[in-house]
Amino acid sequence: MTTTSGSSIISALGAGSGVDFIKLASDISAASFAVQRQSAETRRTALEAQISAAAQLRNAVTGLASALGERIRGGDLAPRAEIGNPAVARVSVPAGFSPRGSFTLEVTQLARGQTLVGKSFASRDALVGEGTLTLRFGTIDGASFTADVAHPAIDIAVTATDTLATLATKINQASGGAVSAYVASGTGGAQLVLKGREGAANGFVLEAAGAGGAAAPGDLSYLGWDPASDAGELRQSAQNAAFALDSVAMTSATNRVTGLPGGFTLELAATNPGAPTTLAFASNSDAISGVMNDLVGALNEIVGQMNQLAAPIGGALGNDSGARELRRDLAGLAGRVVMPGAATGEPRTLADLGLVLNRDGTFQLDSARLGRALADTPDAVAAMFSTGVAGVFATVDRFARENSLVSDPGSLGGSLRRFETQLATNDERLAAIAEQQEALRERLTREFVASEKRVAASQSTLAFLRQQVDIWSKSDR
Incomplete structure (x- = not known):
């Protein structure tokens, strides 16, 4: 038990009421603020759950955009190059580029x-x-x-x-x-x-x-x-490479030739004068189908988290405006225009690539619709998978940014900032309650110590008077 100067004085006097006033002061001060403290602590627990839930959903959305961007930049979605005579040159397509069509290539001189x-x-x-x-x-x-x-x-x-x-x-x-x-x-x-x-x-x-x-x-x-x-x-002797692309004469200081139509790169390896080879680019249909399947799977994971964390009953974000906005954005994702400049008959939305919204809010892939788009407009579909200002990645990235924007109070990012601000305010309130409780405990302790001293003094006076009375009584006999 904590010992104060007051309790020490009482013990030294060898007197007192027998009541533990130090503990009594502590219990009274704790009880006086118990309701306020419990309310603040309950509020803190709820806010921490909301912050965790909002951060989980935000990270899932931004993680989806980041993973899709890495997939596209990684180059596995780029059109595949096919060259008639692979001994003449190697062809590569840097991430983010989508060359189209076919070309003829005739190399008359290699750089050296x-x-x-x-x-x-x-x-x-x-x-x-x-x-x-x-x-x-x-x-x-x-x-x-x-x-x-x-x-x-x-x-x-x-x-x-x-x-x-x-x-x-x-x-x-x-x-x-x-x-x-x-x-x-x-x-x-x-x-x-x-x-x-x-x-x-x-x-x-x-x-x-x-x-x-x-x-x-x-x-x-x-x-x-x-x-x-x-x-x-x-x-x-030092010399430049000399070649003709579609019969147009060109030179290069190195055998690695960049800046070609559509952004593809050539690594010249041999000459073929008088015998031009063909070079063609075809859409990577298998890779595009794989990305769309992965996109549907990732979106359904987000929907699953949403259904749990923003459930009307028991969900930490059950009544949160940011979570409601995310749900609305997910519902409208399939209909978002991905390629505003698409020609008639070319895919413009994610729905045109087979993304379907089910009645329960989950997604599925209409493989038949995606297959028709790849067969009918392969170049237009491939153009949707780039890192430009338009396309599937740009749409998903914009969707993620809109829902993560902390300056928008109606977004998930805005909700997260609001919860964090409220948590900081609530912690300040808890600190103030603790200070007030401690101040009350100290005041009660001082008052109880003073009362105990007065009781001890009265008891001492009473004992003296009893002694005097006893003496007087003996002298009268």
Whole structure:
């Protein structure tokens, strides 16, 4: 039991009424605020249940939109590319793009980088000579070189202790991948091999300023090269890829070609001059059917949670405006316009893709209707599964955002914010009740201690008077 200064004084006096006033003060203060405290605690429990339910529904809705977006961005819904001669090129479709139609492809030249094999040294550890080696980039045409002013030259400081091997390392570090270098040791000795990036503009020359000034092994000038003085060091010239798409001539600095119609990408692998191959894109019907089935399943999970959490009797959100709005939005989801710009006869809504609302609020997929849409308008259906401003994902994402918007008091997000605000207010009320109860307990304790002191003083006076009376009585005998 807690001991106060008042109770200590009473014990020291050895007197009192025998009543535990400390406990009495605590019990009275607790009883005085019991109804208010119980009401606030009950309200807190209810608000926590509402917050949990609203957050669960909101997370289910936003999770649906997020999962659908990842599915579409992942690329498995993109049209499948079919190429007549797969040895010529590989075709890929980045997430979010939906190329259509067919094309012809004729590759007459592949992109490649320059390969330069330097003059021979005795070994990879041979000293190359002190000086500066400069790499200049540009276009090589026969014996002429035209520098690319947009590609700055690279100066490499070479010390007297640098070998052919350490020079290769310095070139790799200084060029940042523009040129890769290594030492090849063959029958002709050790040679520095330099390979540039793909593309005609990535050709390069070597300007070597050696300290000795003599182009011999051991002097850096021995490694200098330009096309006018080539003596067989140039093993492969840099060039662009050349190809024709639907007979339209095109070039590319690399064999990876982007920016093609519909956003598809080509990885050129071989030439086929005079024998164009076909390239066609077909809608991925199986993937679209799978996504629609998954969408129906996810929506039914949300409906199931809604029926439990927002049940009129016993549901934490039974009378919540945000839950009612979500139910209305779910009921109208199948009829939402997904493609406002769809032509006559093309699917415009989720219902056109087979999404059906049952009488009990659940969903099902009309596979026959989806199959007809895929058969009759495959390109239009495929266009609905993209990450653009229109389409299935945009519609579901907008549906999720509308119901999660905390600034809208009529949405599920608005309900969640309202419950959280009410919980904070209720906690403040509980804290105030606790303060008031403690203040009452302290006041009652002080008053009871004062009363006990007065009782103890009266009892002491009474005992003294009894002693005096007894003395007086004895003296009268």
